[in-house]
Structure formats: C-alpha cells, structure tokens
Amino acid sequence: MTIPFNRWPEELAAGYREKGYWIDVPLTDILSRHAKSDRCAVIEGERHFSYRELEQAATRLAGALQRQGLTTGDTALVQLGNVAELYIVFFALLKIGVAPVNALFSHQKTELEAYASQITPKLLIADREHALFRDDDYLMTLVARFPSLNTAILRGDSGERSLEGLIAAPEDNFVATPSAADEVAFFQLSGGSTGTPKLIPRTHNDYYYSIRRSVEICRFDENTRFLCAIPAAHNYAMSSPGSLGVFYGEGCVVLAADPSANLCFPLIERHQVDVAALVPPAVSLWLQAIREWGNNGQLASLRLLQVGGARLPEALARRIPAEIGCQLQQVFGMAEGLVNYTALDDDDEHIFTTQGRPMCPDDEVWAADEEGNPVAAGEVGRLMTRGPYTFRGYYLSPEANAKAFDANGFYCSGDLIVIDEQGYIKVVGREKDQINRGGEKIAAEEIENLLHRHEAVLHAALVSMEDELMGEKSCAFIVARSPVRPVALRRWLRELGVADYKLPDKVEIVDELPLTHVGKPDKKRLRQLIAERRLTTK
Ligand code: AMP
Ligand code: DBH
Secondary structure (H helix, E strand, O other), rough: OOOOOOOOOOHHHHHHHHOOOOOOOOOHHHHHHOOOOEEEEEEOOOEEEEHHHHHHHHHHHHHHHHHHHOOOOEEEEEEOOHHHHHHHHHHHHHHHOOOEEEEEEOOOOHHHOHHHOOOOOOEEEOOOOHHHHHHOOHHHHHHHHHOOOOOOEEEEEOOOOOHHHHOOOOOOOOOOOOOOOOOOEEEEEEEOOOOOEEEEEHHHHHHHHHHHHHHHHHHHEEEEEEEEOOOOOOOHHOOOOOHHHHHHHHOOEEEOOOOHHHHHHHHHHHHOOOOOEOHHHHHHHHHHEEEEEOOOOOOOOEEEEEEOOOOOOHHHHHHHHHHOOEEEEEEEEEOOOEEEEOOOOOOOHHHOOOOOEEEOOOOOOEEEEEOOOOOOOOOOEEEEEOOOOOOOOOOOOHHHHHHOOOOOOEEEEEEEEEEEOOOOOOEEOOOOOEEEOOOOEEEEHHHHHHHHHHOOOOEEEEEEEEEEOOEEEEEEEEEEOOOOOOOHHHHHHHOOOOOHHHOOOOEEEOOOEEEOOOOOOOHHHHHHOOOOOOOOOO
C-alpha cells in the first residue's frame, strides 16, 4: 500500500535525480549510517543517547509495532514534545513504512481531530504529560470517533505496552520495510490559512535533500552541538538543518523544553552548545536577559544563532553579534518545502537585512503580480516556487490545491517578497489570511469558524495586531447577537480544545464589521481600527 500524493512530473523528477538531489535512499539512513557510533546523539535533561542507542531503541520499537500488525502505507498520529522519544518514534515508524503526523505539543482536540480525520491513523502515540491524555477519557473518545485507531501507546505509562515498555522490548530478527524513497515518508504541518489545518506529504527523497543541503550550507558536522529549544516537531527544528541535520552529520542535539534564557543559558554552557535555532521573540527575551543580568560567559561556546519563522526586525538582527557575541543566520522556510538562508560568509548587510537566498540552485523562485506575471527585480510580488523539495499539493485537498498552485505547478506561499538582483529575498508582507504570532501560525478562518459556533456570535473576524515582542498578536472583532464578555469567549474556545497560541489575544465587540465591495469583512480596515482605537493586549 502506498499513500496517495501529488507527484512531481517525470521530467522534473528525472532532473532532480540526475543532479543528485534525489538519491533514492530512505530517511532511516540518517540514523542507520551512524548505527555503530558511540558519539552522543541526544541530550535531554539528565538523559544521554548515543547513536547506537538511538538506533537500537528505534529498531526495538519498530519490531514491536510490526508485531502488532502495523505495516507500510499505514499512518500514525503522534504527539510528543521536546523529548528523545520523539526521534525514537519517528525513526521507528520510518523503519516500518508508517507515515506519522507529528502534532505539536501545544495542539489540542481540534487540531488532533482535524489531523486524524485526514489520515485515518491506525496508531496513536501520545504523552501522559499532555493534559488531554492525563487519564483515559479523551483517549476513549478518540478511539470511538476514529475506528481506524486500533493501537494507542502512551509515553509515561508503565508496563510492557507503554511507549517505554515497547522501546525496551527484546529485538527479534527485525526486518525493516521503509516505504520507497519516492513515496510519502511522513506528513508535515502547514501553518494554514483555511478552515482546517492542512497536511503536507513529504517524501524521503525531497526531505532528505532538504536536510543534506541545509547541513552543507550551515556547515554542521560531528562537532556540532545544537540547541533545540523551539518545538522539536516543527519543520524548522527538524530540517533546517535542525535535529535531523545534526543526526546526519553525527553531531549532538541538546533538547530544551522552551527557549527561556533561564533554561537555555545554563544548558549552552553545560553542553558547550555552538548553534541554536530561535524565533524572533525568543531572541528578544535572550537580549533582555543579557541586559538585565549579563551572560556571565555562559554563551561563550555559541558560534551561530539561526533565526526564522517570522520577520526579524533589522534593529534586533544587528544586536545579535553585538550583544550575544555570535553570528546570525536568517532562515526563511516553510513546511511546504522552500528554505532560504543567509550564507555564513555573506556580508553583514545581507545578513541583517535579508532572509537569504533559496538553498538549491534548482529552486525556481519568483515574485508574481496580480495577474500572475513576474515582477521586475526589486519590486514587491507574491512568492511563487517549485523545486526538488517543495511539495506539489496538500494531502487530499484538490480545492485548496487549485488555489495554492498555478498551472505550471508553482506553489504560491502567500508571502509578499522582494527579490534583489543577486537573488536575495526580503519578506515584506503577507497576502494569506494568517497571523504569524512570533513564528506560530494562526489561520484566521479556522478560529473564525470556531467562534461562529458560539451562540452569542453573529459575525467574527480575526486579524493581526502589531506587538513589540511577538511581532503580531491576534485580535477578534465580534458582532454579538447577545451580550458576551471577551474572557468568556476565550474560555469557551479553550474548552472547545484549541491550541493556546490560537486564542485571540484581544476580543473587540463591535456593532458591525466593515465590509469590502464583495461583502467580506474588510480586514485592512479592521487593522486600521486597531490603530485608531489604540487597542493593545496589555
Ligand atoms: P508554515 O507554513 O507554518 O511552515 O510557515 C511558513 C511561513 O512562515 C512562511 O510562508 C512565512 O510566512 C513565515 N516565515 C518563515 N520564516 C520567516 C522569516 N525568516 N521571515 C519572515 N517570515 C517567515
Ligand atoms: O516558519 C517555518 O515554517 C520555517 C521557518 C524556518 C520552516 O518551516 C523552516 C525554517 O524550515
């Protein structure tokens, strides 16, 4: 059985192979190439895992899952935080050809169920530390709602059927059955701009290339000690070069539960971390901490700070070398594929003021005008791209794909960009109906749909509002049928089960929504209203 997805046209695929981008090797190779290595692969709290241990743990779990009947072409819903088991599970599933969705740990019922209904998973792997899985109530609900789910495994349970138990199970002549390299390896999460969170099928070939090329550009090797303090399941943290890039190079991943300076500075010092990946708000917090207490030499080993996920203001960028004492690399990527980096040997001007260049010579990237024609260099347009690691369609979403792709298979990311004569890209705005809350993406329509389910809500529109720390926060404008308090709406959304970062930071009750000439809420006007009314979240 194979998982359906939109394939690259044959001619392009042949070219990608010829040029060595696609090497027809499954992602399991990232770990198994170091199977005999006793170097440290992962540090999480007091736990250390060598490559040999990680590979053996993944193999034992794969064997146990295989004995339970899971097989190539099946899918799994996985929700693990920044813990070593995230990688053990990921590689175990790849070994038996089961394609996971790695939900973020911040995700709640709404997101988990949206993913489950798209992939009809046979397997659920979740964590007792997550509020939803503290007892069995929600687990039972999920299993009842999704009859395909015939195996549920919990981290933090005891006994041989727990995740820990299965990882410890004795190995018996396991034979790996990964899916073919040009088939779906797993699903990546889209930040989304529509009502339901969409899934991105990633093949072994395209993802492995993205990782190898990232490693090359960022010069990761066996001496790399990488701090992963952003959600480890996120595409950025996994592949740009992320943990998988570190594993490919035989370096060491140091996991942190969050990017706070309190937690991260001591970890950097203790484990002599030399590279970290952050989103812009975390950079602000690190800089603030340094201004308040100095860094007491704790960051001396840090050589490179990657920053991406959301726009990095130039003023903040310039403070990084000056105050943190390391080099900055801007990363502009997307779970859909395309990744841009500033190069380590770029001049300061490009590093501080651009989001870098596409990493692959065969990334085709251009900026389109309203009619879909290329604009001149230096002009603003919508980002259009295709290439050896950029997907060709969301999973089972023909309607969304008809809008997101042009006739030649170019994906329109919804970003407004300027490309200069040398190919450097600046992200200057966004056209998609999304809020980028410090790197965490919120699809306005998803939250508006949920708000509309509240009995007091007649109309709802979610827009971004500027925020000094987060870059953007979200503001919900509500036309109410009956009196309703903002806090009550937020509480109601939380109870419905939506990730905290998607809860409106501000709720503004209005008499009516301004409309565009086609009768849709005029979000430009609403954003002006935020300024006129001086709305803040403080
Ligand atoms: P996602 O679809 O969730 O993977 O999010 C990808 C989106 O994040 C991009 O399309 C951009 O809108 C945004 N993004 C990522 N990195 C950057 C960056 N360095 N600067 C500005 N926006 C970024
Ligand atoms: O925001 C992102 O999705 C992102 C940012 C940087 C990403 O997917 C990536 C690098 O790979």
